[in-house]
Amino acid sequence: MKVLIVGLGLIGGAYAYRLSQKKYEVYGCDIDSEAISYAEKKQYILEGSTDPKKYIEQCDCIILGIYPQAILHFLETYRKYFKKNQYITDVCGVKSSFVEQATVLAEPAIYCSHHPMAGKEKVGISYSEECVFEGANFLITPLDRTPKSIVEFLKGLGKDLGFSKITVISIDRHDKMIGFTSQLTHAIAVALVNSDEDMETKNFIGDSYRDLTRIAEINERLWSELFLENREYLLDHIRHFEEKLNEIQTALIQKDKEALKTIFIASAKKRREMEK
């Protein structure tokens, strides 16, 4: 199985690193020749180039590890080289905004999107080996018309990469859920850190603040795209979160201890169930 990874960033690099140790022949492309040299030197890839044309036709699968808006641009630019029975996929964190169009642009190749739910608050291939996929969720998001063969291929890919739980869902459901578990959490962490206006806060932090704000060290180019491409769901989730925060505010204003307890009992129960 010959695989071309387009975009040797944190995730593309982690895929190359892991797949090259399995039964895959891995090639790599990036606009940054230093990322390619790094991947070659570390033997994540057999070889790489800044020009994807060099590998597209000979590869069985193309994995796009690039930003949401770059995906359609890539497909438009290189569509004349795509072949029948070739698989194309991407690792993007939002789906509804482009997958329909990507599927058309990829023809005659077969397109199916997926989302590896793991990463780090770091940018670039030099952190790729630190990406932990074990224990993490791997989501495959076919359209109704997507051939089963690529879904099966992606299940194997997720397994080979080391992911623990592989789930197949629609792009809409994906974006709704990810808007909650990923984009909302990032919005909250960012707002929390930005609401800190004291110079000495770090002398007063415990694990809770440290854990809640880790993801506020955010890649602004990637996440501004993800937020905007999933803005409807994200706005819904923010509103709903604010309603729940307002319930706490109201209980505080009214000095209503029983209301606070009820709110805390509910969250503790829900959080415990999550770990089951």
Added chain:
Amino acid sequence: MKVLIVGLGLIGGAYAYRLSQKKYEVYGCDIDSEAISYAEKKQYILEGSTDPKKYIEQCDCIILGIYPQAILHFLETYRKYFKKNQYITDVCGVKSSFVEQATVLAEPAIYCSHHPMAGKEKVGISYSEECVFEGANFLITPLDRTPKSIVEFLKGLGKDLGFSKITVISIDRHDKMIGFTSQLTHAIAVALVNSDEDMETKNFIGDSYRDLTRIAEINERLWSELFLENREYLLDHIRHFEEKLNEIQTALIQKDKEALKTIFIASAKKRREMEK
């Protein structure tokens, strides 16, 4: 140095466990005789009783590992046994609401409050050995009139317990800062988990959701007290946090990518500086 620990819960137990390995003679009290048996069996204490009178007069220091509202009740009940030059302290997570009064009630003993910024989302002495104090902040909160000798004693206590950073601050500043780094983070985590109304969320979580919601498994008795005793500061912090979340909302509604990037760059910079 003879120490009486009142309240053999998670933190009281952790203090007993650690101090008994140092130069302290540790005695323990709790309303729950099972907690006492556990502490005796594990040799966290030399001996214990449900009746604090048994040890108060012979101890050099009394550490109150009990809930905020129980502190004043304890001091009122046992004040006739307190001695001159005896130190009394507590581990409570809020200060302004009771320290002034506690200092008076403790006389002729010397009172000074402190706050060990470490814990777990678990209740009870059986989790005490899992409390990690290394790397954590230890805050000492004297009043203007508090004798220096107890502040120095508490610095030594914090060091003997294993804390990494010991800071002396006023009770007001403590409550303002802790309202932000501790109570606000708990309010956010609780609201986030309670805003989840999907049965399958756990299939779609990554590290970010897991980290942000860990503390939503909250002890409702303790935290309803902490929230209410620090409600003014906490309400201020919630309002300010919501303003910052609204900035993200506005950028999303206006599809303003540059505004989002500016917000993310600010949070990333601030979060990186926190780790320095």
